[in-house]
Amino acid sequence: MPTREQSLAAAAAAGGVPDYVVAGARLGVPPGQAYLIATGLAADGSGGLATADRARPGVLGTSTQHLANPPAHNPTRDENVVRWVAERGRSTLHHPEG
């Protein structure tokens, strides 16, 4: 099992924002586990994050669920609906220009 220092170093290896996908691949552990080892915080967000925790080394300022969870399903656009509403508008509404 990698140590905290190893996890932090691996995540920081690419420079910039720590990358735990890279770290996990390099260390042979799942990305979420690399994050947990590095920060002491569960990547799936199941632990409470106090304000002080956000200052820990390696903690990301973004959501970390993707490190521990399978892909998220949250579509925000359905082209079929966009086409349907376009047809509804054109067929039922009065065109002001006549």
Next chain:
Amino acid sequence: MFSPLNAWPLVRQLRGPDRTGRGAAAQSRRSATLEPRTATADRVVKSVCPYCAVGCGQNLYVKDDKVVQIEGDPDSPTSRGRLCPKGAATLQLTTGDAREQQVLYRRPHGTEWEALDLDTAMDMIVDRVLAARREGWQWEAEGKRVRRTMGFAHLGGATLDNEENYLIKKLFTSLGVIQIENQARVCHSSTVAALGTSFGRGGATTFPRDLEHADCIVIQGSNMAEAHPVAFQWVMEAKARGATVIHVDPRFSRTSALADLFVPTRAGTDIAFLGGIINHVLTEGKEFREYVEAYTNASAIINEDFRDTEDLDGLFSGWDPEKGAYTGSSWQYQGATVQAASGERESDSAAEAHRPSVSESGHGESHGSGGQAVPQPDTDPTLQDPRCVWQILKRHYARYTPEMVERTCGVPQDTFLKVCEALTANSGRERTSAFVYAVGWTQHTVGVQYIRAASVLQLLLGNIGRPGGGIMAMRGHVSIQGSSDIPTLYDLLPGYLPMPHAHEHDDLQSYVAADKAEKGYWGNMSSYTVSLLKAWWGSAAREDNDFCWDYLPRLTGGHSTYDTVIEQLEGRCKGYFLMGENPAVGSANTRLQRLGMANLDWLVVRDFSLIESATWWKDGPEIESGELRTEDIGTEVFFLPAAAHIEKDGSFTNTQRMLQWHHAAQEPAGDQRSELWFIHHLGRRIRERLADSADEMDRPVLDLTWDYPTHGPHDEPSAEAVLAEINGYGADGRPLSKYQQLRDDGSTACGCWIYCGVYADGVNQAARRKPEREQDWIAAEWCWAWPANRRILYNRASADPDGKPWSARKALVWWDEEQGAWTGHDVPDFEPDKRPDYRPGDDARGPEAIAGHEPFIMQADGKGWLFVPAGLADAPLPTHYEPQESPIDNPLYARQRNPPRTTYGRPGNGYHPSGSEPGADVFPYVVTTYRLTEHFTAGGMSRWVPYLAELQPEMFCEVSPALAAERGLENAGWATVVTARGAVEARVLVTDRMRSLRIDGRTIHQIGMPWHWGPNGHVRGDAMNELSSMALDPNVHIQEVKALTADIRPGRRPRGAERRALVESYISRAGITEQTGRGS
């Protein structure tokens, strides 16, 4: 080599690397093979908790198209990953074995359920709908055109999606049904009328997360820590930052335990308490003077005919004792012509005679997103004129002294003054305070005025529209806000447009002209209305036919859920749809609810499990008592199993007006279907059946736009397409971005104008989920809130009249001179480029008539209303009246009860004598009701869930040690609570949490009762609402269940016919008749 010794954890610990025993050494062979359910999932579907209206984010973990685990979504800015016990039990609710999967049918006079296939059931329901509709059809009523049916009714919607509510309202309205209601009537209808008239919109002015910025939080009429525990984290955040938290309640709870100050009070006296604080503010000069002068109607002069309760000993001017109603013209502004809630038709002399019917209609909810039409009144900016609102306010509240508060509420004066000091010290330019309430305020015969009292106070203290301020209405069902906005409510059309009343001059022009405002955004009411008609009737709605205005059925008075029960009892309402609501447990006077259903021809229940409203005919209390016999009941009952939120797409609108989308993660099993499916296919089948009809009554349903695309194995209609219709679109087919784009020439369609923008750019804005850690506290990119994605309403008031923040500490939005625009953290609740020094010309109308220093843009005068000159049926100023049933005489006025409240004098709904009236001592104790963390409303979503049932297994009542001693009650023993409506039994919890109070020299005992139980489910008990009566607030027809009187006695209640005999003996002893308690 395996050694049994190694199986011992201690040996493993000592021999292995884990010497401290924190990890591997503590693991058994079995636990070593286990893995979390989340680990097996192949995707995470974003969703929302289906219980209360906090709207916590949920992650649905899915494997092979089956949900295997449900957890909190840490990205949610509302919940930050937390779930309460109910939310944490959602997997069991949705995937457990308590959900029915097959349609069940009870034939008339049948004694058992029978299986029925879904297709046949749908056809049979179509038959019954068409027959009942025709049988109850009315072209005219009281000599006026109504074009409606009284033949059947609908109840339920607050647990459903917005899209489902929309189709329910659309289909049933097109069929001429007016008796369409949901839980919002019985839970928060008071909120809409109170906040709507005070500020312009009927929703909470703020959002739970912003409570973290409050310097003082008063929680009253709410047990937030237990009823809305996840939202309560923001109160705790505020406390951690130094805020003072105050809890005012009849019962000590976890909220009290976490507050800095707990104030025990008598149930039903909150107006006296809040009035006392108002008086303290006014007499001590603690108001935020600049805010009051600039942003409220304090300077407005009231009509010289106005008389206050001070002048008429508890009545306002305009009281008509024969009609039992106020004619409110004397409450109006001087120099302004006030239009009544339903417009010109009710303000002319002929219609004035019908005003009681308007108040009976509970019309106070209309304009829940906007105020009444009022031109500019005469004003006195010095606030010295004796007829200005400020002076009237001072006179009105002068008698609400600390001594009077103590006499009325039982709150010691020093405790009361601590509240006053905390609240006023934490309000003003640099500091803000917030109020949080729930149904402890709404469910009274003066429910609207409870919330109005807080509104008056928050305006005086300058706490509206500012961070850390506001009034937070905590709603109890996941989308009860949505089912008010897109109303399955009889008196409203979508977006708080009023349902039209029957009238002789009934066309679209007169409706709009009568009801629209000359000033503010209600000035565009014709655009909202025509766009709705175009959304519903498409090509058929043309200018030359008044855009099908005549297709809308008309009201002639009250048609609330309680009026519907009377219609059922009288045999006029023959059919009933229940969708996710359980009136046999959750509505007041459950016995009359069941007797009403026993008088129906047919009943359709759609729910997860066999709730009491589905099974009363075979195992209800009246069967046990012998009052009804199953074989004699002719009601035909269809039970259709419902789909859960994990099985359908759709949006919920939470308590902060925020629409949050949830995605389907699996297909429903067996006959389970969504309400969207049910209504869509019911409508499709009805339209097919009527396709060849030439009958004029069928035109509205045949002309409906009902072309929603479907998908999947069950032809599920597209919820997103319905959302797109709700949002609105233009003639070019593009979704609209904002309601300012709506037109009244037929070139735009919009199903709910306040939701316009939720589908802007063809993007489902309600599905946006930018993680909370990547945004500020406003979290504007998490889903979408009405109106226009604003999170704090009236936020123009966070800046001074010149557009500068009142203080840097409380900055929210402000005028940026360089940009020539309003800017800040939130979406400005103001025209973005309207300068603070803008002043409208005399000919300005609509939004243009709002000046640059008037933050309440939905109000016709741009002001927050301390005094309500129009729109409410009972009072322009909150006034303390005792509850319908009270052990004491009103200490403040000669009038005991709210004079125009709605009562029903009929057998089974008898009211108790109060105070010094003969017989009042038969029911000497005050009962108040509440919910528990582990159960949900009428129990349909918790009593069948084993985790939750185990946590709260039995109905109980809480009594003080003093009351226990007085009545011989033993802790954990049984007690029977009796009223003139019923008798229930409950386990006794003797606890100091219930305080006995000294009121006017007397000791008043109070009894606390949760209301979740009923005879069905894993955990069973008597329903508290067997005890309650139908006594209603006159504005919105909400029932009074937070304060009533009762007797309590040791032991279990009688069984069989003896139960009713016990109730009758109490009625006899108290001398109750149908007229008891119906005077003022």
